[in-house]
Amino acid sequence: MSKGVKNQHYVPRLYLRGFAKQKGKDYKICVYDKENGAIRDNQSIENVAAERYFYNFEYDKILDLEKIKSLKDGDEAYEDLKDFDINRIDKQFMEKHFSDVIEPKLKKMLDTIKSTHMLINKSNILKANSISNENKVEYSALIAIQFMRTKEFKQVIEQLPSIKLHMIKKIEKIHGDNNIDIDPEAVRYTKEHAKFEHIRYLMDSDILFEFSNTLFKHIWYIGINNTNINLYTSDSPVVVIPNYNGHMGGRGLGSIGAEVVFPISPELILVMKERSFHEKSLKYENGYKILNEIEVLKYNEAQIYGAYRNVFSIDDDFDIAKILRKLDPQMANINRKRIKVM
Known part of the structure; x- marks a missing residue:
């Protein structure tokens, strides 16, 4: 029996094509592996930013099926679960939702942004509109979904229990109470529970609305790179750059100073x-801004730091990535702490 789609992309191939060179029916991309510092050019986009059965959810590994079967009329959960049949659950519903519903919309968004830029008279580009407020509504949701669907975001979710435990211990220390005994293993997610939490985030309409609404309220514009340096992307392409060092700053989508x-x-x-925080950028809102080399390098640096493991480019010039890896070896550690508790 077919197990469905095996190699599931958390960054869509239709997006990666924009940073790849077509060779026959395939698209080839250059990869910088920041964990080991290797550069791999001419890589098929079929084999990057993907993992076997990444979105497959094995319900039987976290549900107590025997307990569900033993429920009797009058038990608290009986009415909710009396007709439960695990065989009717599609383990690939998330993968199918992305490929059938989300990715066609993302493709339309990318095509619209590119074609709008291409058709504008370049002498008037700084006066032209790049994005309409109407489109921003849907685009906000698509970007929020891409932000959440990656392996990097899943890694953040996996670390949440240990972060909560660390916060509890800090509170204990502040109040002089060391009597609370918590087993770290008891609050650590198993592999399947982490996957469940990731899918729960992706399915939660309230979370999606919060993230989308936060993005929608920002100042939007398209940066144009006319320099000799290509923009990178990565296996976690939606990146937050913190620009404010105060207590309300940070890497949240809506943190003060977030870019x-x-x-x-x-x-x-x-x-x-x-x-x-970015009032000076209001003059670019819904329009275009010509980027200088410093800005391009800043955005490439953000992709390097924000990537789970792999950075992508249309060419194999990863000099800035090699320098940053040497200066900050910790950022190459795929098990690094994603959230710092002060």
Whole structure:
């Protein structure tokens, strides 16, 4: 019996094509593996930013099926679970939702941004509109979904229990109470529970609305890269750049000073800036901004730091990535702490 789609992409191939060179029916991309420092050029996009059965959910590994079967009329959960049949659950419903519903919309978004830029008279580009407020509604949701669907975001979720435990211990220390005994293993997610939590985030309409609404409120514009340096992307392409060091700053989508970036191609990048801190960027809102080399390097650096493991480019120039890896070896550790508790 077929097990469905085996190699499931958490960054869609239709997106990666924008940073790849077509060779026959395939698209080839250059990869920088920041864990081991290796550069692999001419890699098929079929084999990057993907994992076997990444979104498959094995319900039987976290549900007590025997307990469900033993429920009797009058038990608390009987009415909810009396007709439960695990064989009717599609383990690939998330993968199918992305490929059938989300990715066609993402493709339309990317095509619209690229074609709008291509058709504008370049002498008037700084006066032209790049994105309409109407489109921003749907685009916000698509970007929020891409932000959440990656292996990097799943890694953040996996670390949440240990972060909560660390916070409890800090509170204990502040109040002089060391009597609370918590087993670290008891609050650690198993592999399947972490996957369940990831899928729960992706299915939660309230979380999606919160993230989308936060992005929608930002100052949006398209950055144009006319330099000799190509824009990178990565296996976690929606990245938050913190620009404010105060206690309300951080890497959240809505943190004060947040600059959320999503590369569209080696020449174009969607920039979304938190409004209160970035008032000077209001003049670019819904339009275009010509990027200088410093800005391009900043956005490439953000992709290097934000990637779970792999950075992608249309060419094999990863000099900045090699320098950053040497200066900050910890960022190459795939098990690094994603959230710092002060």
